[in-house]
Amino acid sequence: MDHLTRLENKSIYIIREAYYRFKNIAMLWSVGKDSTTLLWLCRKAFFGKIPFPIIHIDTSYKFPEMYRFRDERVKEWNLKLIIGQNEEKLAEGMRPGRGSKLDCCNELKTNALKKVIKKYGLKAILLGIRRDEHGIRAKERYFSPRDSQFKWDYENQPAELWDQYQSMVEEEEHFRIHPILHFTELDVWNYVKREGLPIVPLYFSKNGKRFRSIGCVPCCSPIDSNAQTIDEIIEEIRTTKTSERSGRAQDKENIYTMQKLRALGYM
Amino acid sequence: MNTEEQTFPIVIVGHVDHGKSTLIGRLLYDTGSLQPDKFSEIQKSSESLGRNLEFAFVMDCLEEERSRGITIDTTQTFFKTSKRRYVIIDAPGHREFLKNMITGTSQAEAALLIIDAVEGIRDQTRRHAYLLGMLGLRQVCVLLNKIDLVHYSEEKFAELKDETIDFLNRLNIFPKFILPISAIHGDNVAIHSEKTPWYKGPTVLEALDTFEELKVEEKPLRFPIQDVYLMDGKKILVGRVEAGKIAIGDSLFLLPVKKKVVVKQIEKFLEKVERAFYEESIGICLKGKHRVERGHILVGDLCSLISDELRANLFWMDPTHYQIGESLLFRCVTQEVPCRIKRIFKKFDPALMELIEEDSRTIGGAEVADVLISLEKEVVVDPFNDIPEMGRFVLERNGRPVAGGIINQ
Numbered sequence: 001m002d003h004l005t006r007l008e009n010k011s012i013y014i015i016r017e018a019y020y021r022f023k024n025i026a027m028l029w030s031v032g033k034d035s036t037t038l039l040w041l042c043r044k045a046f047f048g049k050i051p052f053p054i055i056h057i058d059t060s061y062k063f064p065e066m067y068r069f070r071d072e073r074v075k076e077w078n079l080k081l082i083i084g085q086n087e088e089k090l091a092e093g094m095r096p097g098r099g100s101k102l103d104c105c106n107e108l109k110t111n112a113l114k115k116v117i118k119k120y121g122l123k124a125i126l127l128g129i130r131r132d133e134h135g136i137r138a139k140e141r142y143f144s145p146r147d148s149q150f151k152w153d154y155e156n157q158p159a160e161l162w163d164q165y166q167s168m169v170e171e172e173e174h175f176r177i178h179p180i181l182h183f184t185e186l187d188v189w190n191y192v193k194r195e196g197l198p199i200v201p202l203y204f205s206k207n208g209k210r211f212r213s214i215g216c217v218p219c220c221s222p223i224d225s226n227a228q229t230i231d232e233i234i235e236e237i238r239t240t241k242t243s244e245r246s247g248r249a250q251d252k253e254n255i256y257t258m259q260k261l262r263a264l265g266y267m
Numbered sequence: 268m269n270t271e272e273q274t275f276p277i278v279i280v281g282h283v284d285h286g287k288s289t290l291i292g293r294l295l296y297d298t299g300s301l302q303p304d305k306f307s308e309i310q311k312s313s314e315s316l317g318r319n320l321e322f323a324f325v326m327d328c329l330e331e332e333r334s335r336g337i338t339i340d341t342t343q344t345f346f347k348t349s350k351r352r353y354v355i356i357d358a359p360g361h362r363e364f365l366k367n368m369i370t371g372t373s374q375a376e377a378a379l380l381i382i383d384a385v386e387g388i389r390d391q392t393r394r395h396a397y398l399l400g401m402l403g404l405r406q407v408c409v410l411l412n413k414i415d416l417v418h419y420s421e422e423k424f425a426e427l428k429d430e431t432i433d434f435l436n437r438l439n440i441f442p443k444f445i446l447p448i449s450a451i452h453g454d455n456v457a458i459h460s461e462k463t464p465w466y467k468g469p470t471v472l473e474a475l476d477t478f479e480e481l482k483v484e485e486k487p488l489r490f491p492i493q494d495v496y497l498m499d500g501k502k503i504l505v506g507r508v509e510a511g512k513i514a515i516g517d518s519l520f521l522l523p524v525k526k527k528v529v530v531k532q533i534e535k536f537l538e539k540v541e542r543a544f545y546e547e548s549i550g551i552c553l554k555g556k557h558r559v560e561r562g563h564i565l566v567g568d569l570c571s572l573i574s575d576e577l578r579a580n581l582f583w584m585d586p587t588h589y590q591i592g593e594s595l596l597f598r599c600v601t602q603e604v605p606c607r608i609k610r611i612f613k614k615f616d617p618a619l620m621e622l623i624e625e626d627s628r629t630i631g632g633a634e635v636a637d638v639l640i641s642l643e644k645e646v647v648v649d650p651f652n653d654i655p656e657m658g659r660f661v662l663e664r665n666g667r668p669v670a671g672g673i674i675n676q
Contacts, residue, residue: 001483001546003273012548013493013507020494020561044536045505047498047550131343138342141370159366159584159668161373162659164598168666184274184345243302 004191007183008041013163014142014179015045015126019052021167022124022175026053026082028113031066032214033199035128036073037188038180040197042126043077053080055116055125059108060085061096061216069200084116096218102261108216110265114150117174124175132184133244136262144176145169150265152176185244186237193230204228213244274345275480278356278375278404280368280395285383286412290450291344291355292322294471297457300346322451343371350476361391365633366584369671372398377406377478379471380435384411384447387427388434390618394633397617400438401582401635401673403655407442408474409435414447414454414463421465444474483545486510488519489649489657490565491600496550503534503550504559509600509656511567513551514542521557522564523573523645529554562602564647571649571657575642576609578676581662582635585669589630595669599660602646606662609641630670638672648674 001009018025027042027050029035042050056070074081086094089107096104117125131138141157143165158166169175183191192199202211209222210233223242227233279287292309295301309324342357356375358368372378378399382392399407409431417423424447435442446455447463448471454460456471469477488511496503513519517530533540534550543549551565564571583589589608597606611627614636623634630636651658651673662670 001544006546009507009546009548016493016505016548045548046496047503047534047536049498132345135342138344157367157370159661159671160370161661161668161671162656164661164663164668166667167596167603167663241302243304 004187004194007180007187008044008191010182011038011041011179012045014165014177015042017163017165018124018126018143018175018177018179019045021165024120024122025124025126025177026055026116026120026122027126028128029054029056029070030128030215031056031062031070031200032128033188033192033203034130034180034183036197036199037183037191038126038128039073039077039079040195041179050077050079053082053120055082055084055113057084057109057112057116059112059216060090061108061218063200063202063214063217065200065202066214069198073198082116082120084112086112086115096216101219105261105266106264110150110261114265122174123169124177126177126179128180129178130183130185130188131181137181140178140181141165142178142181144178145173146176146265147173152263152265154263186234189230189234189237193234199230203233205232273480274352274354275377275475275478276354276356276375277377277379277475277478278358278372279379279381280358280372280399281381282383282386282389282391282395283359283361285381285386285389285392286450287381288323288357289321290379290381290410290412290448290456290471291357292324293450293453293456294355295344295346296322297453298346298348298472343374348472348476353475358395365394366668368395369398369402369582369584372402372404373671375404376481377408377475378404379408379410379475380442381410381412381450382427382431384413384417384423384427388430393434393620394618396435396438396440397620397635398582400440401580403651403673405440406478407435407440408471409442409445410448410450410471411445412448412450415449415452419447419454419460419462421463424463424466443477444468446471446474486545486654487570488513488517488565488567489571489600489654490519490551491602492559492561492563492565493601494561495559501552502559503552504565505548505550506601507548508543508545510545510654512542512544513549513565517567519565519567520569521559522566522571522647524563525569526557528557528565562604564600564602566647571647572674572676573645573647575645577640577642577646577648577674579638579640579660579672579674580635581608581630581638581670581672583630583632583670585664585667586632587664587669588632589664589669591628593664596663597640597642597646597660598663599646599648600656604642604644604646606640606642608638610639611636612639613637640672650674650676 086108094107129137141160202214205225205228210225211222227236313321343354356371358371411427428445447466448455489509491506492504493506515530519528521528531554532552595606597604613625614623614627614634616623649657658674660672661668
């Protein structure tokens with residue numbers, strides 16, 4: 001079995017395991033390449049008919065290309081979409097550039113997600129994070145419990161061996177489930193290529209710039225790149241000396257911002 | 268798919284402070300796998316704590332890990348040699364984080380055991396080595412680290428090497444190489460050190476490249492049912508092939524009831540398949556109508572052990588003790604059955620390599636034991652050495668994994 005097929009089969013196993021365990025489950029879709037890969041794997045796991053809703057946390061500051069891509073896929077793949085927003089904070093004027101990144105991400109992403117989880121009574125959400133993205137994410141489990149305050153107890157994570165994942169949490173808790181934790185950035189692109197997956201055009205170079213990681217418009221900077229095709233992106237990543245999230249502002253504010261955001265329930 | 272994309276998983280184990288995280292930082296640095304922005308982040312963080320450059324911070328990136336100077340949780344990172352890509356798994360050395368060490372080790376195909384040349388073999392060296400043997404990790408190299416602190420002495424190295432080989436052989440571990448290294452200075456990590464001219468063996472990088480990928484062997488089919496989906500009027504049994512292969516038309520047994528069934532179809536999204544192999548996640552439709560549920564197992568032969576009592580070797584990971592009679596959940600592949608430990612024949616402390624007690628009533632954190640498990644209903648298992656996937660299990664208490672075990676007979 002080749003490398004990508006092995007990764008894919010492991011992910012499908014985890015997705016099915018999660019659905020067996022929790023019927024009130026949903027998938028978090030940022031519309032980026034990783035969660036679009038996860039979405040595709042969910043389609044494979046359920047033979048094209050995903051039996052749970054897909055959540056898009058909309059800070060309202062995403063790129064127009066992302067909204068367009070989202071709506072096209074929802075139609076094409078017949079997805080049940082839930083859009084989550086922290087309307088209260090948006091109305092109060094919370095936006096990137098006002099206050100700290102930590103506060104903005106926490107309100108418009110984490111707290112928006114909290115509201116959705118509460119409203120729909122979700123016990124588990126599937127997320128497309130990967131170990132090689134960030135040192136903190138490298139410490140994640142496939143099934144990662146979160147307490148009622150959404151806190152991640154990263155000092156006391158459950159043991160996880162032989163594909164036996166923790167099966168229960170307390171009443172007020174939920175699971176974050178990470179089926180593509182073992183993919184690298186390069187694996188994702190190779191997989192996108194192999195499967196012929198559609199991808200947001202922002203990843204491709206325009207006027208010598210492209211986005212390597214996408215999120216909210218004010219907090220993402222493009223990198224210098226001439227990669228206009230998936231093959232060129234793969235070649236670029238293979239040889240790059242810069243880390244993937246170097247264009248993401250929230251990682252830069254303070255070296256532990258990501259740890260703090262994640263401890264508060266950030267993805 | 269070119270082999271460059273394959274990733275070979277290795278775990279680094281050993282006693283606390285013997286240099287696991289430092290070695291990994293060094294490996295990344297020396298192979299050019301450390302991105303410049305990551306490197307400057309580590310420089311800044313080391314400076315802010317008033318220290319020299321801490322290679323360990325590549326892996327130890329929790330604020331608590333850096334300020335306390337320890338590894339708390341297992342972590343993984345990628346790097347490349349000219350031969351292939353690796354996933355390196357760092358495992359914490361403290362006894363209290365044993366479950367994290369096991370989590371890391373269970374995902375590896377080979378191990379580097381690191382031993383401080385000044386301190387020699389310590390409690391967690393012994394415990395980790397014992398667990399490597401128990402978890403079935405046979406490919407091991409030993410790194411005698413901090414060789415600079417014993418003045419690159421050949422005599423000291425030879426002495427410690429003999430002691431290490433002797434100790435590991437008793438655990439049925441036969442290390443491929445034993446290397447004198449200094450992770451902090453990079454001696455014999457990526458390049459042969461001029462300070463150990465007496466050492467003719469490989470560097471760490473060269474030693475890694477000698478590890479072999481595990482071969483998939485011909486085995487009888489084991490297909491545990493993970494779930495049953497009803498789709499467009501079809502009943503699809505989903506699961507993963509844990510051993511052997513399966514093809515349309517195969518005549519199989521459904522265990523534990525031993526019912527004969529025939530494979531009608533193999534289902535994969537957007538693919539037409541006639542057969543499926545080891546590690547494949549698929550769906551299956553059977554001919555005729557059958558009562559099938561999660562935990563049932565499709566097999567090609569009747570060699571598995573089907574029983575409601577199992578003799579096994581356990582390692583206990585949870586800080587809270589087990590009391591005989593207490594209820595647990597047995598989990599092996601997709602089987603989940605309530606159980607109790609009926610007898611604890613022998614209890615052993617791998618850190619001291621000594622027997623603690625015979626016929627005990629409790630098992631505590633980080634102990635291993637030879638036990639008899641009594642299950643609420645029959646389960647299907649195979650000896651670990653024949654089919655590892657079917658011969659290892661996890662015990663859960665209130666939904667949380669507390670122990671792992673191996674079926675030996």
